[in-house]
Amino acid sequence: xxxxxxVSILAAVVVAAACGSTGGGGTPANSYSGKTIxxxxxxxxxxxxxxxxxxxxxxxxxxxxxxNKAGGVNGAQIHLxxxxxxxxxxxxxxVAQTMIQSDxxxxxxxxxxxNSAVAVHxxxxxxxxxxxxVSTTGIHIVPDCNFPKTDPCKFVFRDSLGEExxxxxxxxxxxADAHPATGVLLVAQDDKFSSDGGKIVQATVxxxxxxxxxxxxxxxxxxxxxxxxxxxxxxxxxxIFITSLGGIPAKIMIEARKQGWAGQxxxxxxxxxxxxxxxxxxxxxxxxxxxxxxxGNSFPSNADFVNAFKTAYGHDPDQxxxxxxxxxxxxxxxAKRANxxxxxxxxxxxxxxxxxxxxxxxxxxxxxxxxxxxDVKQTVWIIKMDGNGGFTLVHQIS
Amino acid sequence: xxxxxxxxxFIGSIYALFAVGYTLxxxxxxxxxxxxxxxxxxxxxxxxxxxxxxGQSFWVACALGIVIAALMGLVIExxxxxxxxxxxxxxxxxxxxxxxxALIIVAAIxxxxxxxxxxWLWVDGANPVTMPPGxxxxxxxxxxxxxxxxxxxxxxxxxxxxxxxxxxxxxFTQVGRGLRAVAENPRAARLMxxxxxxxxxxxxxxxxxxxxxxxxxxGVALGDISPYIGRDSVEVRGLAVIVLGGMGxxxxxxxxxxxxxxxxVLAVVLLGSNVRAGVAFAALFLMLVLRPQGLFGAxxxxxx
Numbered sequence: 001x002x003x004x005x006x007v008s009i010l011a012a013v014v015v016a017a018a019c020g021s022t023g024g025g026g027t028p029a030n031s032y033s034g035k036t037i038x039x040x041x042x043x044x045x046x047x048x049x050x051x052x053x054x055x056x057x058x059x060x061x062x063x064x065x066x067x068n069k070a071g072g073v074n075g076a077q078i079h080l081x082x083x084x085x086x087x088x089x090x091x092x093x094x095v096a097q098t099m100i101q102s103d104x105x106x107x108x109x110x111x112x113x114x115n116s117a118v119a120v121h122x123x124x125x126x127x128x129x130x131x132x133x134v135s136t137t138g139i140h141i142v143p144d145c146n147f148p149k150t151d152p153c154k155f156v157f158r159d160s161l162g163e164e165x166x167x168x169x170x171x172x173x174x175x176a177d178a179h180p181a182t183g184v185l186l187v188a189q190d191d192k193f194s195s196d197g198g199k200i201v202q203a204t205v206x207x208x209x210x211x212x213x214x215x216x217x218x219x220x221x222x223x224x225x226x227x228x229x230x231x232x233x234x235x236x237x238x239x240i241f242i243t244s245l246g247g248i249p250a251k252i253m254i255e256a257r258k259q260g261w262a263g264q265x266x267x268x269x270x271x272x273x274x275x276x277x278x279x280x281x282x283x284x285x286x287x288x289x290x291x292x293x294x295x296g297n298s299f300p301s302n303a304d305f306v307n308a309f310k311t312a313y314g315h316d317p318d319q320x321x322x323x324x325x326x327x328x329x330x331x332x333x334x335a336k337r338a339n340x341x342x343x344x345x346x347x348x349x350x351x352x353x354x355x356x357x358x359x360x361x362x363x364x365x366x367x368x369x370x371x372x373x374x375d376v377k378q379t380v381w382i383i384k385m386d387g388n389g390g391f392t393l394v395h396q397i398s
Numbered sequence: 399x400x401x402x403x404x405x406x407x408f409i410g411s412i413y414a415l416f417a418v419g420y421t422l423x424x425x426x427x428x429x430x431x432x433x434x435x436x437x438x439x440x441x442x443x444x445x446x447x448x449x450x451x452x453g454q455s456f457w458v459a460c461a462l463g464i465v466i467a468a469l470m471g472l473v474i475e476x477x478x479x480x481x482x483x484x485x486x487x488x489x490x491x492x493x494x495x496x497x498x499x500a501l502i503i504v505a506a507i508x509x510x511x512x513x514x515x516x517x518w519l520w521v522d523g524a525n526p527v528t529m530p531p532g533x534x535x536x537x538x539x540x541x542x543x544x545x546x547x548x549x550x551x552x553x554x555x556x557x558x559x560x561x562x563x564x565x566x567x568x569x570f571t572q573v574g575r576g577l578r579a580v581a582e583n584p585r586a587a588r589l590m591x592x593x594x595x596x597x598x599x600x601x602x603x604x605x606x607x608x609x610x611x612x613x614x615x616x617g618v619a620l621g622d623i624s625p626y627i628g629r630d631s632v633e634v635r636g637l638a639v640i641v642l643g644g645m646g647x648x649x650x651x652x653x654x655x656x657x658x659x660x661x662x663v664l665a666v667v668l669l670g671s672n673v674r675a676g677v678a679f680a681a682l683f684l685m686l687v688l689r690p691q692g693l694f695g696a697x698x699x700x701x702x
Binding site: 054224234250 | 405413505540616626632662666671674
């Protein structure tokens with residue numbers, strides 16, 4: 001009897017060892033097949049962030065569709081649930097909590113706005129759920145999502161280009177090209193993304209010998225921005241820096257051109273969507289920003305994405321669509337290597353988090369990896385508005 | 399400074415035109431119609447959609463936008479106000495029902511995307527849009543350092559003339575006398591043979607048409623049409639204007655609009671851009687403390 005038990009134990013050890021050997025680099029297809037990987041995306045489909053959220057959603061849905069049609073993640077289908085946070089911080093946190101605790105999603109993407117991320121990311125961190133920011137570019141998104149606490153957030157990742165990289169790169173690039181001497185900053189003071197951008201501009205200009213003549217703060221819900229633009233134009237700057245969301249950059253550009261100002265507009269991620277370029281029209285021609293993505297890049301992972309997006313939606317994607325698409329591909333790659341059990345959600349979330357740290361794939365953004373602080377490591381594209389709703393490439397910063 | 403004065407007169411005209419509609423309903427019904435800002439948005443959205451998605455001329459689109467806004471006045475009356483009035487519901491109930499309608503209108507617009515239920519109304523979701531260049535004549539002149547833009551300049555006489563006409567109608571015509579009688583005492587007006595319900599419907603039609611026109615002028619002149627222009631740009635300011643001018647007073651709303659526009663712009667010039675909203679509402683607070691009835695209002699009675 002003892003011998004039988006010993007043989008049984010030995011057999012169990014052998015089986016367990018065999019199963020263990022498939023972890024990491026192995027193929028956990030058996031445990032994945034027929035299963036569902038539940039993901040949740042908290043996006044701003046309406047409200048101030050509604051300029052960006054629908055694009056992120058379309059990019060994500062395209063990636064999910066492609067992966068599922070190609071057999072899924074080791075046989076598991078991805079189910080993506082997109083919920084609108086109406087660009088409100090409180091609603092964003094509420095939606096995220098529902099997805100994590102009630103819906104039992106494996107991981108989350110979003111939220112669209114940095115202003116909402118300060119509520120959602122600490123929540124995901126505390127509930128030990130991986131969350132990938134696909135459009136939040138403000139300060140203290142990664143790794144210190146609990147700022148002013150400086151402990152790195154283990155579960156928070158970002159595939160969007162932070163303004164701390166984008167704005168200085170853009171200013172540096174323009175300063176090298178045109179040597180501007182003076183500038184005025186127009187900054188929306190009532191959201192984190194915009195005010196962070198303003199702080200970065202103020203901290204950067206002196207490095208490139210640009211004298212900031214005036215900092216003009218406003219609120220996004222102003223009926224008419226003309227009084228602010230009149231102030232900016234009266235200072236006769238070489239450059240007007242704009243850090244704001246939604247349709248506001250375009251409104252400022254149009255008004256400044258009407259008032260006869262002919263200088264250069266410089267901005268951040270708030271410029272990088274076709275809606276802003278289209279609304280600005282001829283007034284925006286030449287307005288420069290640093291982007292995580294450029295439509296005209298011909299490397300295969302981007303060309304394929306652009307073609308598939310145009311086929312699916314009938315129009316060009318933008319940076320936010322590319323980042324949303326890349327976000328799903330990143331999580332799918334991590335899930336593929338994470339050896340998920342589909343029975344132990346906390347354990348699976350931890351496995352996915354660990355696997356995300358070693359992502360190394362081709363995306364429309366270019367070759368993609370995370371830095372040790374979970375931020376994006378990628379090429380920066382300096383682009384300018386073409387006056388017809390699109391953008392052209394000015395420089396590439398590796 | 400000259401440019402800033404022009405800025406103040408322009409935005410003051412929009413505030414005044416919008417607030418006149420607000421105050422008209424308050425004067426007659428003693429309630430705040432908080433769907434007024436949604437009508438402002440709806441008219442601008444309709445005008446834009448007719449031009450861009452249905453190929454209508456700008457002038458036809460504007461006219462239809464105002465007609466739709468006027469019809470929304472009837473919807474507000476028949477859906478939100480009359481049923482509650484019949485049941486003698488307190489004014490707060492009407493206030494809440496108009497808020498509800500406003501939320502529904504804004505939600506319908508922001509859900510409008512190609513292929514959706516509301517795509518006939520709007521296809522740009524939450525995106526802000528502008529009328530395509532060349533849709534309407536908009537010459538710009540630079541005179542003595544001032545930028546004079548046709549669309550913005552036109553807003554000023556249009557607003558002033560309409561407000562004068564409204565003032566004339568209210569003061570010197572049979573309809574105006576009827577409306578004022580209803581405002582003074584609906585029961586007595588009914589006993590005098592005035593069709594009170596008809597007068598209230600008429601009030602809402604005029605009020606909403608003015609609100610719709612304000613929305614179209616705002617959207618066209620500022621190049622900003624989105625589901626949120628009413629809520630973000632004029633809703634609270636409109637309330638401030640009618641408090642400033644005196645609740646229910648049409649001349650008060652006109653003056654209040656220009657005063658608020660001037661205060662906002664002067665705050666930017668003299669005190670710094672970041673205090674604009676604070677200064678405007680501090681002035682409002684001061685007015686409430688020193689003269690609760692506003693510039694032109696009678697002593698406040700119990701009203702919402």
